[in-house]
Amino acid sequence: MAESKKISNFIDKFRIRNHLAREILAEFIGTWILLVFGDGVVAQTVLSRGANGSALSINWAWGMAVVMGIYFAGGISGAHINPAVTVTMATIGRFPWKKVPFYIIAQFLGAFMAAACVFGVYHDAIQNYDGGERQVYGPNATAGIFATYPQDFLSVGSGFADQVFGTALLLACILAISDSRNGPPPPGMGALMVGLVVFVIGMTFGFNCGYAINPARDFGPRVFTAMAGYGQEVWFTRDGKHWWWVPILGPIVGGICGALMYIVFVEMHHEPEKVENGKRKRLENNHEETPMNDNKV
Structure with a gap:
């Protein structure tokens, strides 16, 4: 009992009380989790x-990586783990x-550190694969x-459009999932639904340029590779056009x-609501409907 109290006192002594600082830590570790599993x-x-x-395994793992990242950070920061979401x-x-x-x-620091961790864990395998010559393109x-x-075959313009389209699907679905007035998932299941959205985007629109749909997921590791021996080629397409900005600006737009x-x-076409006795009610044609439950439309 005394030991338990000591541990509790120790934790309380070092617990961060500033809410923004806690949110920053949550975004860092949530993004780290996302990238560790995704890059892994x-x-x-x-x-x-x-x-x-x-x-298939890549798409599944990225989807589940999103789920784990959200569970890590969701209760603290809302688990954006993506500058496009933020x-x-x-x-809006x-x-x-x-x-x-x-x-x-x-988010960028979490992604950078995750890439460093994956590189460290797989360093010998990378060395065996490329013979010590870090390559951006080639066999x-x-x-x-x-x-x-x-x-x-992909032009920079088409790549930009690809990122705009894929991230538009992601954010539209996130808003749909989190819309409490439009049949939201049961409590605790939102993370899984968002992970499935990422999975299906990967299964349908991952061919052109790898569905970054997250500036931190792409830019943090790209900076790391530039520092880890891959050179300046990481910023360009095979034919020398600037590529690095596409997975940053495309997802934001x-x-x-x-x-x-x-x-x-x-969303803007939902029926008006009023609050009565602590319960939300939807107004339609000047008549009251049955109070909405969390899991009913």
Whole structure:
């Protein structure tokens, strides 16, 4: 009993009480979890030359990585773990702009550290795979483990459109899932639903350039690879065009477009509500409906 009290006192002594600081830590570790599992599955698939992974396993692992990241950070920071989510929520007035820089820095640092961890764990396998020559393109390229690169046929403009479209789907679905007036999932299941959204985006729109749909997920590891021996080629397409900005700006634009799409087509047309005795009621044709339950439309 005394030992338990000592541990409790120790934890309480070092517990961070500043709410923003807690949110920053949560965004950092949530993004770290996302990238550790996400980059890890790509590393296992690439370095085993497909023997220990496939496109299906990559998509599943990324989806479940999102779920785990949300469970890590959801109760503290809302688990944005993606600058596109943070900027979008601020743009539509559901997140304070003053917190945006702190969230984004935490997300980028979490992604950077995750890439470093995956690189460390798989260093010998990478060395065996490429013979010590770090390559961005070519038969023994390993930079794609950490960041996204376009197919040879894909133009920069088409890549940008791909990222806008994929992230628009992500944010539209996130708003749909979190809309308490439109049949939300049961409590605690929202994380799984968002993970399934990422999974289905990967299964349907992951071919062109790897469905980054998250600036931190791409830029943090890209910076790491530039520092880890892959050189300046990490910033460009195979034919020398600047690529690095596409998975940053594309998701930001796409996230805002997707949120507006959901708001315009669905959210703004909900029936008005009033609060009566602590319960929300929907008003329709001047008649009251049955009070809505969390899991009913």
